[in-house]
Amino acid sequence: MIRSWTTVASAPQADYGVFRVRVERRRSPRTGAEHGFVVLDCADWVNVVAVTPARELVMIEQFRHGTETVELEIPGGVVDPKDASPVAAGLRELREETGYEGEGARVLGRIAPNPAIMGNRCSTVLVERCVLRHPLQFDHSEDLVTRLVPVAEVPGLIATGRIQHALVVVALCLFDLAQRVSPGPSASGRS
Amino acid sequence: MIRSWTTVASAPQADYGVFRVRVERRRSPRTGAEHGFVVLDCADWVNVVAVTPARELVMIEQFRHGTETVELEIPGGVVDPKDASPVAAGLRELREETGYEGEGARVLGRIAPNPAIMGNRCSTVLVERCVLRHPLQFDHSEDLVTRLVPVAEVPGLIATGRIQHALVVVALCLFDLAQRVSPGPSASGRS
Numbered sequence: 001m002i003r004s005w006t007t008v009a010s011a012p013q014a015d016y017g018v019f020r021v022r023v024e025r026r027r028s029p030r031t032g033a034e035h036g037f038v039v040l041d042c043a044d045w046v047n048v049v050a051v052t053p054a055r056e057l058v059m060i061e062q063f064r065h066g067t068e069t070v071e072l073e074i075p076g077g078v079v080d081p082k083d084a085s086p087v088a089a090g091l092r093e094l095r096e097e098t099g100y101e102g103e104g105a106r107v108l109g110r111i112a113p114n115p116a117i118m119g120n121r122c123s124t125v126l127v128e129r130c131v132l133r134h135p136l137q138f139d140h141s142e143d144l145v146t147r148l149v150p151v152a153e154v155p156g157l158i159a160t161g162r163i164q165h166a167l168v169v170v171a172l173c174l175f176d177l178a179q180r181v182s183p184g185p186s187a188s189g190r191s
Numbered sequence: 192m193i194r195s196w197t198t199v200a201s202a203p204q205a206d207y208g209v210f211r212v213r214v215e216r217r218r219s220p221r222t223g224a225e226h227g228f229v230v231l232d233c234a235d236w237v238n239v240v241a242v243t244p245a246r247e248l249v250m251i252e253q254f255r256h257g258t259e260t261v262e263l264e265i266p267g268g269v270v271d272p273k274d275a276s277p278v279a280a281g282l283r284e285l286r287e288e289t290g291y292e293g294e295g296a297r298v299l300g301r302i303a304p305n306p307a308i309m310g311n312r313c314s315t316v317l318v319e320r321c322v323l324r325h326p327l328q329f330d331h332s333e334d335l336v337t338r339l340v341p342v343a344e345v346p347g348l349i350a351t352g353r354i355q356h357a358l359v360v361v362a363l364c365l366f367d368l369a370q371r372v373s374p375g376p377s378a379s380g381r382s
Contacts, residue, residue: 064306115255173364
């Protein structure tokens, strides 16, 4: 039985906007010894699996500043305080980043991006019957191109590493699991 | 066509051991405007899908300091400079964290934990025919319990959120993909 560690002290280090850094001093329940652990405080995130009536995923390509590479991803971003829910945040990000809207939005799952160093969660939202409805609204720091990718091609794109963002792979894995458990009417016989 | 941003300046901020923080000033190829981006420099990581002859996954439970929760995960850790390869690092982590050894180790895939803010990669290593061979060697800051989980139960554990570490979900997704493309001799008819 694994027990929780006790927090002895918590020391804020720096605020970088997208995250804050904190050092926690905690005591081991097994040895009684104290250790320091660095933790990042981030907002919660959302990723959107947006599917068109033709069984295509609405994906985006963008330059990513951590890896310095152009990545094939799905729409997503931060759950803002002004968003009523992760679903609302997902629909907003989908609209802002691709101009698409859809129906039947629901949460497919919620994971922890990195429990070792981050406390936040990332929800995956499924939106079906998506169609292009709005002009794009990019932030000044965003350059995005929309790509429609047949759902059937996704496993190959993951296997070959063309899709390599961990949180995008997780979202597509949750979508695949949901399809296998209860394929929707638009998916039957085709997934 | 998405183009790369040009780095105008790079300013190291702080070194927290498990990662260093850097602020990059970069110029947009679309607008020519400059923006600042916070980036974390981390070592590369490895996660290990270790399967026993009875088709069980060798999993671990441990307290995680980011989420402050006990997580059901797979063995893994940092690829050290002393490790000859990600496969060697994975075999070392598997042995140190669980005492298990196996055969036929190979890389199933390599993903980017978070391309937006981190430049590192995480390899997933598959090890088959795993058996318990060694006494455990825990770091002072680690408390781990080994759990053997039937491979067939993994999709349910992901769907219900019992497994919620994103990089673990990715590893198990890559394992599932590999099984579907070319099931190994020990898997045929049972996965």
